[in-house]
Amino acid sequence: MNRKPLFVAALLAAALSSSVLAQKKYDPGASDAEIRIGNTNPYSGPASAYGTIAKSIAAYFKMLNDRGGINGRKVNFISYDDSYSPPKTVEMVRKLVEQDNVLFVFQTLGTPSNTAIHKYMNLQKVPQMHVATGATKWNDPKNFPWTMGWQPNYQSEARAYAAHILKTKPDAKIGLLFQNDDYGKDYLKGFKDGLGDKARAMIVAEVSYEVTDPTVDSQIVQLQASGANVFFNITTPKFAAQAIRKAYDIGWKPVHYLNNVSNSVGSVLTPAGVEKAVGIISSAYIKDATDQRWANDAAIGQWRQFMNKYYPDGNQADVFNVYGYTVAATLQEVLKRCGDNLTRENVMKQAASMKGFRVDTLLPGISITTSADDYAPIESVQLERFNGKQWELFGEVLGK
Amino acid sequence: MSAPRIEWVVPAAGATDRHAIWKKAGAIGLLALACALPWVSSDYSLFQYSQVYSYAIALLGLNILTGYNGQISLGHGAFYAIGAYTAAILMDKLGAPYWATLPAAGAVCLVAGFLFGLPALRLEGLYLALATFALGVSMPQLLKYHHLEAWTGGVQGIVIAKPEPPAVLTNAGLPINADQWLYFFALAVTILMFALGRNLMRGRVGRALIAIRDHAIAAEAMGVNNALYKSLAFGVSAMYTGIAGALGAIAVQYVAPDSFNIFLSLVFLVGIVVGGLASISGALYGALFIQFVPNIADDISKAAPWAIFGVIMIAFVYLMPTGVAGAVRLLLARRKSP
Numbered sequence: 001m002n003r004k005p006l007f008v009a010a011l012l013a014a015a016l017s018s019s020v021l022a023q024k025k026y027d028p029g030a031s032d033a034e035i036r037i038g039n040t041n042p043y044s045g046p047a048s049a050y051g052t053i054a055k056s057i058a059a060y061f062k063m064l065n066d067r068g069g070i071n072g073r074k075v076n077f078i079s080y081d082d083s084y085s086p087p088k089t090v091e092m093v094r095k096l097v098e099q100d101n102v103l104f105v106f107q108t109l110g111t112p113s114n115t116a117i118h119k120y121m122n123l124q125k126v127p128q129m130h131v132a133t134g135a136t137k138w139n140d141p142k143n144f145p146w147t148m149g150w151q152p153n154y155q156s157e158a159r160a161y162a163a164h165i166l167k168t169k170p171d172a173k174i175g176l177l178f179q180n181d182d183y184g185k186d187y188l189k190g191f192k193d194g195l196g197d198k199a200r201a202m203i204v205a206e207v208s209y210e211v212t213d214p215t216v217d218s219q220i221v222q223l224q225a226s227g228a229n230v231f232f233n234i235t236t237p238k239f240a241a242q243a244i245r246k247a248y249d250i251g252w253k254p255v256h257y258l259n260n261v262s263n264s265v266g267s268v269l270t271p272a273g274v275e276k277a278v279g280i281i282s283s284a285y286i287k288d289a290t291d292q293r294w295a296n297d298a299a300i301g302q303w304r305q306f307m308n309k310y311y312p313d314g315n316q317a318d319v320f321n322v323y324g325y326t327v328a329a330t331l332q333e334v335l336k337r338c339g340d341n342l343t344r345e346n347v348m349k350q351a352a353s354m355k356g357f358r359v360d361t362l363l364p365g366i367s368i369t370t371s372a373d374d375y376a377p378i379e380s381v382q383l384e385r386f387n388g389k390q391w392e393l394f395g396e397v398l399g400k
Numbered sequence: 401m402s403a404p405r406i407e408w409v410v411p412a413a414g415a416t417d418r419h420a421i422w423k424k425a426g427a428i429g430l431l432a433l434a435c436a437l438p439w440v441s442s443d444y445s446l447f448q449y450s451q452v453y454s455y456a457i458a459l460l461g462l463n464i465l466t467g468y469n470g471q472i473s474l475g476h477g478a479f480y481a482i483g484a485y486t487a488a489i490l491m492d493k494l495g496a497p498y499w500a501t502l503p504a505a506g507a508v509c510l511v512a513g514f515l516f517g518l519p520a521l522r523l524e525g526l527y528l529a530l531a532t533f534a535l536g537v538s539m540p541q542l543l544k545y546h547h548l549e550a551w552t553g554g555v556q557g558i559v560i561a562k563p564e565p566p567a568v569l570t571n572a573g574l575p576i577n578a579d580q581w582l583y584f585f586a587l588a589v590t591i592l593m594f595a596l597g598r599n600l601m602r603g604r605v606g607r608a609l610i611a612i613r614d615h616a617i618a619a620e621a622m623g624v625n626n627a628l629y630k631s632l633a634f635g636v637s638a639m640y641t642g643i644a645g646a647l648g649a650i651a652v653q654y655v656a657p658d659s660f661n662i663f664l665s666l667v668f669l670v671g672i673v674v675g676g677l678a679s680i681s682g683a684l685y686g687a688l689f690i691q692f693v694p695n696i697a698d699d700i701s702k703a704a705p706w707a708i709f710g711v712i713m714i715a716f717v718y719l720m721p722t723g724v725a726g727a728v729r730l731l732l733a734r735r736k737s738p
Contacts, residue, residue: 043698044706045663055702081698081705086557086659087652091448098444112557116654119559180546181555210546 023340029103030342034069035335036076037061038096038105040113045083050109052314053132054079056324057107059311060332070335073342078102084109086116093117097126104129104347106331107150107324111135111182114147122146127348129334130327130377134261136186139376141352146344148351148375150327152285152399154183154259155190156379158232160283160398161257162194164383165202165230169255173204175228177219177243179235180208187234187259204228209239217246224252232257237264241272248276258282260381269386278388283381283398285366286326288319291390299360322361329359330368330377365397422732434587443579447651448691450579453586454648455687457593459671460680461640466669467678468601469633470613471520472529475536477664479509479638481543481655483645488558488655489551498563498650502589505646506639513638517631536665543657557656560649586647593640598680600636609633610678641668674716676723685724689716 029036041054061075069075078100080092089108096102104127108114111133121128122144130150131138134157138149165172176191178184188206192199205226207219216239223231224247231254233243240262247256256279262268263282287294294300303325307314314321335342337350352375357368368377380399384391438446462476486508487501496504516535523531543552552558565574565581600606608629611619620626649655667690675686697708720727 043702079702081694081702083663084658085661085663086654086656087451087648090652090654091451094444094447098442110658112555112656112658115556115559116652116656119653181544183555210544 025341025343025346027103027343027345028101030073032073034074034076035342036078036100036102037331038093038100038102039077039079040082040089040092040096040105040108041079042084042109043081045085047084047110050084050132050320051081052318052320053109053324053327054107056307056311056314056321057328059314060306060325060328063306063310064332070332071339075335082113084113086112089113090116090120093120097121097124102126103342104344106130107132107327109133114138118144118147125344127344127351129347129351130331132327134186135182136190139374141373141375146348148348148370148377150330150377151323152260152378152381153190153376154186155193156376156399157260157283157381158187158190158234159194160381160383161232161281162191163398164281164395165255165257166195166198169230172202172230172255173226173228174202174230174232175205175207175223175226175254176203176232177207177209177216177223177235179239180210183236183261184208184234191232209235213239215239215246216242219243220246220252221250224250228254230255230257233262234259235262237262237268240268244269244272244277244280248273256280260284263384263391265386265390274386274388277386280386281383282386282391283383284391284393285363285378285381286319286322287361287363288391289322290317290319291393293393303361326359326361329361330357333357333359363393363397419732431591438580438583443577446579446583450583450586450651451648452684452687452691453590454644454651455668455671455690456590456644456684457647458641458644458668459675459683459686459690460594460597461637461644462668463672463675463678463680463683464597464601464609464640465633465637467672467676467682468606468613469609469630471630471633472525472669473532473637473665474529474662474669475532475534475539475665476637476641476668477660477662478532478535478539479513479641480645480648480664480668481539481657481660482512482638483509483642484649484655484660485543485552485558485645486642487646487649488560491560492558493551499585501650502643502646506643509642509645510635510639512642514631514635516638517634520634521627521630533662533665536662540657540661543660552657555657557654557659560653560655562653563650582651586651589643589647593643594680594683597640601680605629605632670713672723674713674720674723676725679723679725679729681728682723682725685728689724 039054041051042048043051058077058079061077064070065074078096082088082092093105096105106129108128109132114131114133117128125146128147130148134151134154136153136155138147139153178188195202205223205228207222209216209219220243233240233256235243240258258280260283269277287297287300289300303322304316306325307316307321334347334351338346352370352372354368354370354377363382366378366380370377380397382393382397383395384393437449458480462473465471465473483505486505490496490501490504491498520528520531544555562578563582564578565576569576608624611624612626612629616626671686671690672682674689676682693712694705694709697705697712700708
């Protein structure tokens, strides 16, 4: 047997691969030494509770840099305050893109803020990566190929509740309460899609409220009168607390589904009265560090070490800090896969070719999958039930 | 008859010839600088300067009401919002050209301001401040009201197209991009509005407004129609702010209820006080302050940007009790005297 051709082929392959490796490609914001990433977050103003997300992300990159960065490059994370004001977001994002020359922006927060820069980012062809909002419109690669979400969007969450109802109570009579805006309608659409043909027969009452309404008491009375035995509660925190209290007070005891937006124990269930919230079903996709179930979990243990060392001021009971850690780990993987080809196009391409990627702070069974025509990284959630003290996960992971 | 009597209240234009020459030279220098900026600044900075012009017009509007007429408004963000939405709706729903939305926004706000001013006449001082505060607080919620959603776009707001430089200029081979064009457009509008404002405040109307501020009963005794002038001040002030709002919306290319919260109204008030009450040029200084100082504060501390902003603001107010405009005036006066 002649071994020569094999040898030549091997040599050729080696030469080819090394030339591919040697071919470094950079867009503005990337170099041999660093990768520059931009961000806006509300550090001040009405939504400043979210500010901790960007702080935990910055801390994560600091940890990463201490460990040698990504493929030998340090991450330079530049974050500005936009006070949750869309004009300020436009100004700051233009500064990031045009003056700081970032490779892309990451985790810009808020639906209105991201809407304000949506067109601009796509005209400039600069990635608007893993935006921090649950609206479904970020998954539109055809019209907006440079914008991608991250968390489960409102529609996929609502589909999970619908699937659970179909399975456990196929003859349910459902009453809906929703906030009359994009957010409420997003949930509504996902829920009806999830019920499919049965939506018309199962939904017996559909009641809305305005953000400007003082209470939702009359809506709850109306829902009770409709005879509904399942209640899907699509409300923001203040109204969620009112709805829970009123339903309990008038003796209405439906199976109660509460959207993820308002499942905070501290700011919703406690004000409503925890004894009134027993049995409510909601959903989650990342590990809540206050959950006893994760007390000895390795990933949460690592996260605590990270918090102690790199973000000692951060509140370890705040799930936003787990969120920031998890989304930053996702981006780390995207950039790792980019290798030496750090162009904006390749960043988008790698972000859109995740196949079942897992960060261990996500709930077991939940992973990140994207493709060229699916820009929704996390599309599954797990249901949880409130036991009067804390949420308890149950059942299997729902969704894709 | 009454006019000459109170003329001394306003410092007469050009007290000395030398003073007038200095001022003219300064104005021409500033104008030359403003025109040179687009050729040396980045597009991003030009966007910021366009915002400054928009704020300057709004502050001038508020200054007419608060500085010259003594009526405190904590709700001018609402008029800014009405102007912005007028422009956005006209462009988005009716396809109006961007420049035509400015007069429309001004007219809408003139009427809105005048009407709001009529009942507000019965309220004095702090009570008026509270009434306008209510207006400012409720505006974002009104903009989300679902019966108006077909027009306002609800919480989603309205995305508007960026104005392109006119074909005449680009065809002539002038290398001007959209940001540069927007800057010049904003500059031209600002110069026009400032010239109008200056003439208005230097004339009979301005003297009447100041007289009402300083002593309402005395002004009335001299034949000034207090009710009319106060409502008029409200209307004109709202008109300025509305035009500014339209200009700001065109620059940002997006309007949403969250852009016009109560904080905007408070920042406007900060702007006129820091810039200088009852001063035309003060509006420009104030606009520079509210545009750039929050950014500086954010650079200094991410943990407490508004605390830093507060410290800077206190320093300004302490060091320049009559505003930046007052300090500049003082400085010029010192140089003049031997």
